[in-house]
Amino acid sequence: MKRGVNGFRPERLAQVLDARGISQVQLAAIAGVSAGSISKWRNGLQEPQTDALAHLARAVNVQPSWFLKPIPEFDASVQLFRSNASALKSARALMSARHSWSKELVAEFGEFVEYPSVVFPQRSFLDPNEITNEEIELAASECRQLWKLGLGPIPDVVLAIENAGGVVVREVTGLARIEGLSSWCAVNERPFVFLSADKANGFRSRFDAAHELGHIVLHKNISPHIAQANHKEMERQAHYFAGAFLLPAETFSAEVPSMPTLDTLLALKPRWKTSVAAMQMRLAALELIDEREQLNLWKRRSARFGGKSEPLDDQLVPEQPRLMRRAVGLIVESGVMLREEIPDRVGLSAGDVENLAGLPEGYFAPVTSRVVDLNAVRLRRG
Amino acid sequence: MRIGRFCTHHSKWNNAKRSKRRLDVASHNQWLERMVQPGLFGEQSKGPLIAVFLVSVYSSDVRIQPELPLSVEIAVLDTTLSERLFSEPLNVFLGRYAQPAEQQDIARVRLKAAVKKQQDSQP
Numbered sequence: 001m002k003r004g005v006n007g008f009r010p011e012r013l014a015q016v017l018d019a020r021g022i023s024q025v026q027l028a029a030i031a032g033v034s035a036g037s038i039s040k041w042r043n044g045l046q047e048p049q050t051d052a053l054a055h056l057a058r059a060v061n062v063q064p065s066w067f068l069k070p071i072p073e074f075d076a077s078v079q080l081f082r083s084n085a086s087a088l089k090s091a092r093a094l095m096s097a098r099h100s101w102s103k104e105l106v107a108e109f110g111e112f113v114e115y116p117s118v119v120f121p122q123r124s125f126l127d128p129n130e131i132t133n134e135e136i137e138l139a140a141s142e143c144r145q146l147w148k149l150g151l152g153p154i155p156d157v158v159l160a161i162e163n164a165g166g167v168v169v170r171e172v173t174g175l176a177r178i179e180g181l182s183s184w185c186a187v188n189e190r191p192f193v194f195l196s197a198d199k200a201n202g203f204r205s206r207f208d209a210a211h212e213l214g215h216i217v218l219h220k221n222i223s224p225h226i227a228q229a230n231h232k233e234m235e236r237q238a239h240y241f242a243g244a245f246l247l248p249a250e251t252f253s254a255e256v257p258s259m260p261t262l263d264t265l266l267a268l269k270p271r272w273k274t275s276v277a278a279m280q281m282r283l284a285a286l287e288l289i290d291e292r293e294q295l296n297l298w299k300r301r302s303a304r305f306g307g308k309s310e311p312l313d314d315q316l317v318p319e320q321p322r323l324m325r326r327a328v329g330l331i332v333e334s335g336v337m338l339r340e341e342i343p344d345r346v347g348l349s350a351g352d353v354e355n356l357a358g359l360p361e362g363y364f365a366p367v368t369s370r371v372v373d374l375n376a377v378r379l380r381r382g
Numbered sequence: 383m384r385i386g387r388f389c390t391h392h393s394k395w396n397n398a399k400r401s402k403r404r405l406d407v408a409s410h411n412q413w414l415e416r417m418v419q420p421g422l423f424g425e426q427s428k429g430p431l432i433a434v435f436l437v438s439v440y441s442s443d444v445r446i447q448p449e450l451p452l453s454v455e456i457a458v459l460d461t462t463l464s465e466r467l468f469s470e471p472l473n474v475f476l477g478r479y480a481q482p483a484e485q486q487d488i489a490r491v492r493l494k495a496a497v498k499k500q501q502d503s504q505p
Contacts (some may be wrong), residue, residue: 113491152480162489251480327491334493334501 004047007068013042015071016060019097021090021174031059066347074103077184078227080215080234082208091175099194101348102169102324102356103185108346109327110188112336116323118165118190121146121217128230131218131237133285139217140244151251153272157209158319161193166216168209168321170195171355179204182212184220191216201309202316203275207242209319214241243282246274253286260289262300269312276301276310324357340366384410384433391442392452398435398463407433408463415460418467434458436472 017027024042028035032055033048040046041056048056057064079096106115121142125131144151147160154160158168167188173196181194193212195205215238219227227234252272257264260283265276272279280301284294305311332339343350343364350364386407388398398404410431435458438451446452457469493501 112494112497114494115491116489148483149485150480150483152482155482155485159485159487159489163485163487251478254478322487323489323491326489330491330493334498336493336497336501 004049005053005068006047008041008047008053009067009070010042010044011071012067012069013038013056015097015100016062017042018090018093019101020060021094022060027056027059031055061349061352063344063347069347071100072104072107072187074100074185074187075183077220078222078224079181079183080212080219080227080238081178082180082211082235082238088177091178095173095175095178095181095194095196098171098173098356099169099181099183099192101352102167102194103188103192105346105348105353105356106167106185106190106192106324106327107187109324109331112331113327115167115188115190115327116163116165119146120164120166120191123218124221125218126221126223127226128219128222128234128237133240136214136218136237136240137244137249140214140241141248143213143217143245144248151248154246156319157206157213157246158195158321161191161209161213162321162323166191166193166213167323168193168195169324169356170197170205170318170321170358172197174198180208180212182215184216197318200318201313202318203269203273203278203310203313205318206273206316207246207275207278210242210245211238213245214238217241239281240285243278243285247272247279247282249286252279252282253288256283256288259293260297262297262304265297266311269310270315273316275313276305321358325359328353328357328359328363340364384431385436386433387436387438389438389440389451392439393442395437395439395466398437398459404435405461405463408435408459409433409461411458411467412461414458414467415465432458437469 017024020027022030024038025035028038031038031052033052037046037048037052041048053064053067057067079099081092081095121139123135123139125135143149144154147164149160158170161168167190169192171194175196175198179196179199182191184191193209193216195208195212197205199205215234218237218241219234222230222234255268256279262276265279268274268279269276274282280289280294280297283289284291289297301310328342331337331342337345343353346353348356351361353359354361354363384407386404388401388404390396390398410433414432434456437455437457439453439455440451441447454472455469456472456475458467459465460467
């Protein structure tokens with residue numbers, strides 16, 4: 001009996017199935033092996049032979065050696081998704097796998113580069129039920145103070161998180177129902193935020209980033225089973241944090257007249273870079289409008305704008321992360337590694353690394369040299 | 383937007399109406415008048431322009447700060463320049479609009495000392 005490749009990691013196969021969003025049967029068809037073999041490899045009952053591993057790696061667009069790398073225990077906190085209830089389990093698994101890959105990339109690059117120090121407000125809540133709205137207001141205010149953001153509109157939320165040592169990934173996932181994901185990483189000892197770039201709406205993306213920041217600050221120490229039981233409340237708290245962080249009570253309330261209309265909020269939208277809906281929620285949270293006014297505004301908003309989008313939504317370019325892109329740039333520019341060697345070293349495809357690190361498409365494509373006919377040059381000079 | 387200015391006493395803003403030019407500027411605020419005090423008759427109009435006045439308000443007493451205004455107000459007046467549709471000291475008005483903080487980009491990476499040393503030692 002032939003023996004398989006020693007050191008094959010079944011958990012890698014499970015992870016790549018999640019990241020690519022394909023089933024065992026689909027992978028079997030692409031790789032040209034039986035579904036039974038895939039199942040045995042995945043469950044650790046058998047290991048693929050060298051040629052089968054090569055087929056497998058080609059089918060999922062990773063290096064064969066990638067299947068031999070153990071997956072470190074990355075999560076120092078529970079992974080919290082910003083999604084609606086109908087988001088599929090497979091969609092969550094896909095995003096979670098890519099979130100883990102971003103942590104792995106940062107750890108790989110971290111062998112050569114140093115990232116900014118981690119400066120986030122510390123909170124040690126163990127149960128979401130002990131977090132009051134006042135605590136959330138204080139945490140958001142402390143965040144602004146710590147990061148010297150003043151009380152006005154924040155120019156760039158993603159930059160604020162990265163300045164404080166957080167890592168942000170913004171990627172098109174094809175999953176409209178999940179807007180973001182965040183967690184603390186034990187290996188890199190810093191928080192990671194994954195934002196979906198599918199809805200190209202800069203206002204919404206800023207709010208998503210602020211929402212994830214809320215989870216990072218408030219829910220770092222919440223255990224998985226408590227998080228599962230209190231998911232709805234934790235989402236509400238992250239929403240509340242995002243509102244308090246983006247629209248501070250002192251300054252935002254001073255700019256809004258006593259009976260705000262949709263047009264008033266629309267006029268404030270470009271200044272605060274926050275959607276009308278988010279401003280309505282904030283006004284209600286600050287009790288600047290009562291329940292009746294809030295309902296009235298929702299009805300008018302729905303009648304005028306519809307449920308999906310608002311005017312000016314296309315007027316703000318989504319904020320782009322920069323930290324990982326800079327790490328790759330430094331590694332290449334300082335000659336630590338050749339540009340085209342990087343995807344091979346991490347074991348992922350060039351496209352995966354480009355997307356996760358926010359690099360331009362084709363960044364790792366080999367530069368084709370142009371052959372110059374010296375005789376022709378000489379003739380032209382003559 | 384049209385911007386005008388004038389000086390007046392703090393007790394009564396009676397100086398404004400003396401200028402035909404100012405009345406002309408304030409005529410743009412007709413639509414705002416209707417917004418503040420809607421009338422039963424008259425067409426609803428939307429004005430593309432608004433006239434704002436910067437008003438230096440002096441004390442009417444020479445013993446109290448005669449050289450400097452007590453306050454500088456930002457005011458939107460009606461078309462007859464006799465009613466204030468909006469008026470607020472300039473510092474209070476500006477104070478409500480907090481400036482966005484200047485955000486520095488410090489999300490920088492640097493080579494680890496050992497890697498840099500190794501790079502430097504290479505020919």
